Amino acid sequence: MYLCLMYSSELIKGTLKTIILNLLRDKGRMYGYEITAKVKELTDGKIQITEGALYPTLHSLEKNGELETEKEFIGKRVRKYYSLTSQGQETASQKVNELADFMNTMKFLLDLEPKLGNA
Amino acid sequence: MYLCLMYSSELIKGTLKTIILNLLRDKGRMYGYEITAKVKELTDGKIQITEGALYPTLHSLEKNGELETEKEFIGKRVRKYYSLTSQGQETASQKVNELADFMNTMKFLLDLEPKLGNA
DNA sequence: AAAGATACATAAGATTCTTGGGTATTTAAT
DNA sequence: ATTAAATACCCAAGAATCTTATGTATCTTT
Numbered sequence: 001m002y003l004c005l006m007y008s009s010e011l012i013k014g015t016l017k018t019i020i021l022n023l024l025r026d027k028g029r030m031y032g033y034e035i036t037a038k039v040k041e042l043t044d045g046k047i048q049i050t051e052g053a054l055y056p057t058l059h060s061l062e063k064n065g066e067l068e069t070e071k072e073f074i075g076k077r078v079r080k081y082y083s084l085t086s087q088g089q090e091t092a093s094q095k096v097n098e099l100a101d102f103m104n105t106m107k108f109l110l111d112l113e114p115k116l117g118n119a
Numbered sequence: 120m121y122l123c124l125m126y127s128s129e130l131i132k133g134t135l136k137t138i139i140l141n142l143l144r145d146k147g148r149m150y151g152y153e154i155t156a157k158v159k160e161l162t163d164g165k166i167q168i169t170e171g172a173l174y175p176t177l178h179s180l181e182k183n184g185e186l187e188t189e190k191e192f193i194g195k196r197v198r199k200y201y202s203l204t205s206q207g208q209e210t211a212s213q214k215v216n217e218l219a220d221f222m223n224t225m226k227f228l229l230d231l232e233p234k235l236g237n238a
Numbered sequence: 239a240a241a242g243a244t245a246c247a248t249a250a251g252a253t254t255c256t257t258g259g260g261t262a263t264t265t266a267a268t
Numbered sequence: 269a270t271t272a273a274a275t276a277c278c279c280a281a282g283a284a285t286c287t288t289a290t291g292t293a294t295c296t297t298t
Contacts, residue, residue, distance in 0.1 A: 013285065031245080043224050103222045129285080135255085172254080178278095196262075
């Protein structure tokens, strides 16, 4: 039996962009705080994106043309909604496919199940 | 269809220790160059561990008591064999289990297949 | 009134990888 | 014979990305 409260940080490294892009593809648009909350909820707290990691990543994705933003006021508080550009759509597909392929390869490499014919 | 010559480096980050520990658990003992060659072979070139990443990781694992080494001379050339300590055995199991769990979570999070009951 | 949740953001430091060296021996090709 | 490629180790500057800590401000619940 194996218990795990939260994954070691090194494991999550490199998957953050993929997680964000895929969530946005699914939900249409989200704001930063919402993303961290949703990921935490969906993973039973096993993946907790810190804001120090989230916001720089969102900004970099926006700067790179993958995301676009619109501000909205909730009362006096600003909320910044992010959504995928068409380029972001493509990148999201690519990254998810690559990660799926990678996980297949890792499964084989770690001998976690008999070889499946890594198509 | 999805083609992939080599995974983006960011994806591989954080799995290097796990790959090394698991290989050593399987093979008993290996030397550095052999590890890179084996991983490249097993993954059809999709994961290529550079020596700049490999050796610092091996040294750090040794320093941390997970690995022990013995030198052998092949002609005039030194070869440094690495093997798991008993602590390394435990760490290897832990890390492989954690990665398997993580990949399950990621599959669910990325909606790559219907929910399996993430036990 | 205070505490906690919501919501954004930045920055110093740590970690880990990439890139580009360096040294040296052995084997295969020209 | 000589060159190129493979084997085999290593280090270090720089880049990328995350952690940790901090800052500001509003809204909601106790």
